Amino acid sequence: MTTGVTKWAGRTREYDLVKEFVVALVVVSVLTVALAAVFSSPDEKQITISTWSRGAPNDFVLTAATELDGTSGTATYGAPYNHTPDAAQKIGPVSLQHIAGVTHPIDTVADFVVGPLTGVPADAALAAALAQWQGAAAGQQQKWASGYDDALSKATDNDPAQVKSGDYGPVPVMLTRLLTMAQSGGLDGALLAQKQFFATDYTKPLLFIADGSYLEDRARAQHLGGDQWGMMNETGNYPGQAWLWLYTFWYQVKPFSTSGNADALVWGLMALLSLALVLVPFIPGVRSIPRWVPIHRLIWRDYYRGIRT
């Protein structure tokens, strides 16, 4: 196919592309070496379930209680972790989260509490507690777990030692042993290594940690909270992912900041805006903005001056 187009036939000047690239590479390399030497990079130490359970044992036990009675963030999350009804976010009537389905199934009772505890050897009291738990009907398990979670929430500082007496069945023993296991570092390994020796999937330990308030407290102290433009910040005084400013911006303003479907709405909006960026040459009005804003006169001022003279 032949098409009539115009081609530059005016004056040219010598332009050494290879030399320009080499000079740019040297300049950027020197700049990077200098910035790295002067400013280094942040490396705030990770938290483990062990450090969490030793640093905030009451928060750990309270979180474990919510995993056991099914009220934690993970237990009520919906897809892709479980089938909690009406938990998935929507854009209008459409829920892509629900459509994508449960691809990483997590049973917080079995995966976060009962499963790891069954691996603890030589503990008669724990074995009896687990036997009592597993021998009970689901309704009874829920009654014990909810009762203990409720009592622990009301106790001073959520301290298990301050929980008022009641019929909690084996739950106090199970959670006390889980705390001991966590503080020893055993729960970190148990959650990571389920069913395999080599493991790189931190989904379960990270979800468990995120269900507590310890991680969020540490993050907020580093100005990483969602209402602190956290997604684009990083620990310390570093520029972070400044290019995420628009994505983070939407979370700060209504209706997104108060919507239960904020994530789905922001992602939908950003998908549209990203598509618009790619298709700028074909969008009437947007593609004409450069003609209305005379920045091109600054860029090509020498050439324009030549035309006028």
Add this chain to the structure above:
Amino acid sequence: MTAPALSRTWTGRLRARAEQALPPEQLLPDHQPVYVASWIYVFGVLTLAAFIVVLVSGGVLALKGPQWWHRSSTGHYFNSLHLWSVELFMAFMVIHLWGKFFMAAWRGRRAMTWITGAVCFLGSIGTAFTGYLVQSNLDSQWISTQAKDGLNSAGVGAFFNVLDFGQMLMWHIVLLPLVVGFVIGIHILQVRRRGVVPPMEIDPRDLVAQNVTS
């Protein structure tokens, strides 16, 4: 001596097509139109240079493994090189992109040049994001547990699990750099094929109409 007949093999046809689309003097020209005379033109090549530094610093980190930079001062320095080269790469690219927007650089059958550049920008955001996920420190723990909600809400989390360190590492050091590198290559070839966009107001004597085979 007669000239060799045009090869009818796939290889010969591909070579002929490539030579027609991008003859050597167009692929690596040593002259440019006089209007190519502004500092804004430097940011494209600065972006490319920063990309090379990102690949080299990231390559060294890959050689030593993802935990090296936590326990070695040399490793930490290379991590810093990687971080700052990414910051420069993104800064140069954003300036380049805004510059091209205000030049309306998609004019004259250059839409694909703009599109590949925009895709490159979006792909680079994804690559940088996965880099933050695989730092294996507090920052990556917090970012991954927060980001999962957005990805899950869009249905993406079902197959792109930001809490899976191994999966994110593969995306960061293999898949996304391959895609971004490939798109950058196409972008540069498009720039060379179509040439640098001319000014919006132009002296008609500087242009000639041609029939160009697309």
